[in-house]
Amino acid sequence: MSFGQGGPYGPGGSQPPTPDWTALADTAARDRRRKWLLFGGGALAAAAVAAIVATAVITSGGGDDDKNASQLPSPKKLPSQSVTPEPRFSDVNPPAPLSPLEIIANGKKDKAPIDAAGLFPGDRAIVKGRSYTKGATASTKDCGSVAQKKLYPALTSNNCRQVVRATYTSDGVAVTVGIAVFDNQAAAQKAKDAAGPFIVSLPGDGIGTFCRNTACRSTSNAIGRYGYFTIAGYTDGSKVPTNDTKARLAGRDVADHAFSRIMQRATAQASAAATASAG
Template identity: 65%
Template sequence: MSFGQGGPYGPGGSQPPTPDWAALADDTARRGRRRKLLFIGGGVLATAAIGAIVATAVISSGDKGKSSDNSASRLPAPQDLPSESSTPEPTFSDVAPPAPPKPLDILSSAKRDKAPLSAATLFPGEKAVGNGHTYTKGATAATSACATAAQGRLGPALTNNGCRSLFRATYSKDGVAVTVGIAVFDTKAAAERAKEQAGPNVASLAGGGVPVFCRQADCRASANAIGRYAYFTIAGYTSGADVTTADTKALQAGRDIADYAFRRILERGNQQASAAATATD
């Protein structure tokens, strides 16, 4: 198909008008300047808003500091402050009293063992009980000449170790008699030496319904010590019969009365220790 000489732009086939390039350039420049101004203006507003926020934060911080300063100005007066320590000061009543002396400590020293000492205090009553067996008391005796109430090697052992007194008592049961002698020294060491050096033995004591015994016949003897006391027994038959190595009756009687003597001496220490403890309460 053919448009003819005029072409497609209109009647007569004229060419389209040429654009005004200078005017277009000016319009583009004006638009660019307008966008730049808008951008600059928006930045100024944003900066102003951030500044307001920072200013608010600074003001708030200043108020907080001011509040702390006001709190410091309201501290309590010195007289209103608590004392440095609420723990009460210790008093002399809080100090524990000294421990009371032990019975054996008292019994081991003449300076501490001060209770009355006699045949009556060592051998009270009319009976003696040892290991569950009961014996009847006969005669009693006391002497400061310890060797005069001893036989064999016991006399020198008492004298050489400083025996102060020797207390004796005899007990009997079913034809068997036992004499017990308690020798008193100044120290525990002296009593131990006397026990080790002793040989037959404490002299039997007749009287109070008990005939002479263990002077011509063989008898059972024992020696022991506690604290500053050494104690000895001799046991035999009132009939004068010998005590054989197989005999158990005299042996048991000697053990029973030795046990009784031990408990009597220990009780002496217990009583003095108890009295000392009561005095410190």
Template identity: 60%
Template sequence: MSFGQGGPHGPGGSYDSSTPDWGAMADRTAARNRRRKLLMIGGGALATALVASAVAYAVVSGGGSSDNRPQGLPTAETLPDEPEQPDPSFSEVKPPPPPDPRDFISDSDKDTAPLNAGTLFPGDEITMSSRTYAKGATAGTKSCASAASGRLGPALTGNGCEQVLRATYSRDGVAVTVGVAVFDTEAAATKAKEQAAGNILSLPGDGVPAFCRTTSCRLLTNSIGRYAYFTVAGYTSGQDVTSADTKARQAGKDVADYTFNSIVNRGEAQASAAATAKAG
């Protein structure tokens, strides 16, 4: 059948119903294959995501479910509690503190060790900071006023002085006499120190000539426990000690420091003996 010009395929075209369009069919087939492949890829990814979600859910939910716990293991509720540990105990008993040495040199009832010039001023010399002083005469008296100047005597006797122990030390033309006044209590010794005026009388002898009887000398006063002590320092040549002098001043300080240490050592020795007796 002929339609003439202007047929379905354009001018001059022809149409044959018995001949298929192989190119169009191939195109349609290729398109279907592509769509099928994309659907398979997308479906696989979705399936993978679903599996991963399922695994994650199983892991999360399995931590709180006893169904996923290996058989035979106890639950947290059935585990026994840890036994309480007892606090450590120590049976060691600390020893009492040692006696205070000052207690012994402050009370005559405790200060019972032998007391005289020999025990308070032992040895033939003393050394203070590399300065050595030779010991001269020593003396002790229960007549406290006789060992002191007229101005110092009343402070001693008025506060119940029991005795005065003296010793003299010398070095390079300077001599020092120290006098230790002994009282019954610390309060009495402190009061005597505060009331003190004048000086302890110098003690010559054993190679040391008279000194500080008519000349100006250096004086020091102090107390510790039930002991008040006084020093007088001057030149054996008879010259005066001036306010600018350092030699006599240093000698007086050295002997005073030594006396302080000697009294403290007395207290420490008695405290140590008391501690040993108590421990035994």
């Protein structure tokens, strides 16, 4: 290998050749430029990638926001808070009040006192314009003691609890009505169906004995837990003939009066129960 002028460098050899400083300087400058170019290009590339990523993030975020915003319900579609409405009085259906007939159908509901003053008030009965004067009244729990013939077993076999009697007179005719009290409607109806003559007549208070051992008119009826029975005849104790109309009409009128008194009792209790319920 040639090293320029002179021999090889070493002991006894010539001096080493002088370096070409100008060439070395040019080479170093080229190396520096190449490094700057590489560095600058890398920086620019990194900046470009960062810009692309930033743009992608912004675009993607905006897209997600728009998409999510389209899926959110508008304020009008947002569910309102559920509120349970307060009960109104009209929404509550109270039990219907008992009718008068329901009250007197059973002794557990029919609780008003039972006596002659309540069933037969005043001193007379007026039915369809016809007036009857009230005589004696009486009440007993020994139902059989005031019944004759077929009426006796009708009362006693159906657990009659009480019989309240009253006598009314008009124009030579006397009528005794007996209201028999049972536990329930079924018992009263059975007694009515099995009944026949006679409730025992009730004299007194100016009315003599009548309808004893002689022909008289009789009726049998029932409403609710009550049976009501009449016997009608002449005040002088004479026999009532088959073609009679006076005793028959009087007996029916007094029976109607007994019916109206029982219903008055029922209506009064129903009204009182309705008032208590409303309060």
